[in-house]
Amino acid sequence: MVNSPKINLNSIFCSMFIISIVVISLICSEANEDPRGPVVRVTIQNDNDYLLGVHCKSRDDDIGFHILAKGQLIRWKFRQYFHFSTLFFCGFSQGQIKKGVFEVYNAPRDIYRCTQNCTWMAKSDGLYGYADVPKGATLIYKWFK
Known part of the structure; x- marks a missing residue:
């Protein structure tokens, strides 16, 4: 005892x-329902009368080179991991004319701006960005040429 x-x-x-x-x-x-993080979708649409070349990649993924006619789009998705370091950038061109290379998803900037959908519209003066709830597009990047 x-x-x-x-x-x-x-x-x-x-x-x-x-x-x-x-x-x-x-x-x-x-x-956190999924330990791998939430799914984020990136969409880029061409609203120009010319063919737009788009090549997007991150450190780990190459989305590839695409030629978009007016109204066409490129779309991909990925998981935003807990360390918020995801970065996707895209090079844009009109034939041989380089329009610029821009960050279409940068986690520190976009983690709250577009939590599920990052939508971009390529217009005559540059790249316009929309948030999850589009209240109108904002010119984020001006074309170099």
Whole structure:
């Protein structure tokens, strides 16, 4: 009987520890449904009367080179990881004329601006950006030429 209180205290401690682990796991799983991060969609649409060359990439992914006629678009999606370091940039051209290379998704800038959809419209004077809830486009980047 001398060991009885010690055994009881150990079993209480173990039970509390297990319950704590379960509660913490439940809280973490509800806070972030997918540990890989939320899905973000990037869309670029050409609103020009000329063919627009677009080549987009990140450090890890190359979306490839696309030629967009007026009204055509390029779209891709990715997961925004917890460290918020995702960066996609695109080079734009009109034939041999380089229009510029711009960041179409930069996590520190866009994590709150476009949490699910980053939409870009290529117009005659530059690249316009829309947020998740478009309240009108904003000229973000002017073409070099």
